[in-house]
Amino acid sequence: MKMLEHYLYKYFSYTTFKEKQQEIIEEVMTKRNVFAMLATGSGKSLCYQLPALINEGLTIVISPLLALMENQVQELKQKGIKRTAAYNSFLSFKEKKYILSNLSSYKILYISPESIQQHDVLYQLAKQNISLFAVDEAHCISQWGHEFRTDYLKLSNIRDVLGAPPCLALTASAAPEVQNDILQQLQLKDPVIFCDSIDRRNISIEVVPASNEEEKKKVLIDFLNVLPMPGMVYVSSRKKAEKLSIMIKEETALTAFSYHGGMTQEDRNLIQQQFLEGETNVICCTNAFGMGINKPDIRFVLHYNYPKDLESYIQEIGRAGRDGFPSTAILLRSNEDKIFPRRLIENEFPAENQINEASIEIEKNAQQKCSEQFLMERCGFEETHARFFTHYWNEWHNHSHKLNEVKEYILKIIDKRKGWKFTKLKQMEEWIWNDDTCRRKRLLEYFGEKQLTKPEQCCGICGADPLKKERHIKKPSKNMTWKDRLASLFHQCS
Structure with a gap:
């Protein structure tokens, strides 16, 4: 597609695409959902950056690390691509407010799965024309999402709130069961799948x-x-x-x-x-x-x-x-x-006695919603354990009101995740x-x-x-x- 090569040179000064880049970008440009596993160093970021610059509207890039966001934004700005920003905790209140007030002037917005959950952020994003919802380092959904960063598991709901824009999920490594988990968690309908070799022969x-x-x-x-x-x-x-x-x-x-x-x-x-x-x-x-x-x-x-x-x-x-x-x-x-x-895997989850104590404490305070802050302050939970417990407690109560069964539900989730990790x-x-x-x-x-x-x-x-x-x-x-x-x-x- 000559048009893509024209824009590739215009924005990035490259004359040719790397392997599979062009095919992925062509599918993204047709508004298809795409999953792509490309080896590290094969130019994954270009697969959403180029469509973002060509298409009308804003591309949202879900990124796991603040340093990763900053690095990518700086690289784009060094290439002369100024209409890009990272919304994260590095910013002052004034800087955050400026970005949210000027979203229509940006082409690419990097943001973490936690930040995009914030009410004011989501409210402003929902008013924009979102051309693409990209999830960078998508393996984090499977490796981090279930325990450490449960907001990864909410991305499909966030995407729905934003009008269900086409989604591009990118990773450098995912075995078949991890690929399936990513597709399931993001609820990608009829995705086009690209899987490059993981072999780095050099x-x-x-x-x-x-x-x-x-x-x-x-x-x-x-x-x-x-x-x-x-x-x-x-x-x-x-x-x-x-x-x-x-x-x-x-x-x-x-x-x-x-x-x-x-x-x-x-x-x-x-x-x-x-x-x-x-x-x-x-x-x-x-x-x-x-x-x-x-x-x-x-x-x-x-x-x-x-x-x-x-x-x-x-x-x-x-x-x-x-x-x-x-x-x-x-x-x-x-x-x-x-x-x-092995010790690390065991410590990734709250212990059974903690779950029992937290359940009793929440039931005693009938007006108290299960929250991370409550679990940390009243039950001595670590932050990641509190996040995990809160996510699955609330997930259970969205489908059932039987308090006596929620503990068993959470323990089953823990047992399943531990088994997967030990395998x-x-x-x-x-x-x-x-x-x-x-x-x-x-x-x-x-x-x-x-x-x-x-x-x-x-x-x-x-x-x-x-x-x-x-x-x-x-x-x-x-x-x-x-x-x-x-x-x-x-x-x-x-």
């Missing part, structure tokens, strides 16, 4: 055993002394992120910082910016870091602790090598690591501890793909060497135009 995959924590630290330092920079080290906790970043600075000549959800937003923004601009060698981070980070030259992703599911693993290693050059994914494994993810964890661990089969082949099979050919540097089982020096010599492609090289220099990747 990333070699390595799992390295370590007998205990001390050996893991030594292996980590050994790798960091020889791996090309920059890189990311994923850990399981905030405390570990801080300790490892200090250790790296003390035992190597590298600059290293920690990044996690317990830091102030200002500190997180500063560290993210330093990393993007090449002022930091290594980021030790929890899974709060990396989503939407547009840094094409990350040379390695090292998992000091493994994630709870293969979807997260694919998301996280996909942050390496977005420039197409050889990169490495290394996972350190130890039997000691098995305790933490995903078991699949992750089976992949980690299987030393007989090509790791890439098993990953592809998990996501419903077949391995057709192997890259030269495939995985450790197939003989890949993550430290082979010639892998990391950057040679510009003969097919690169001067415009492509200039865009690469300024990190202008879609």
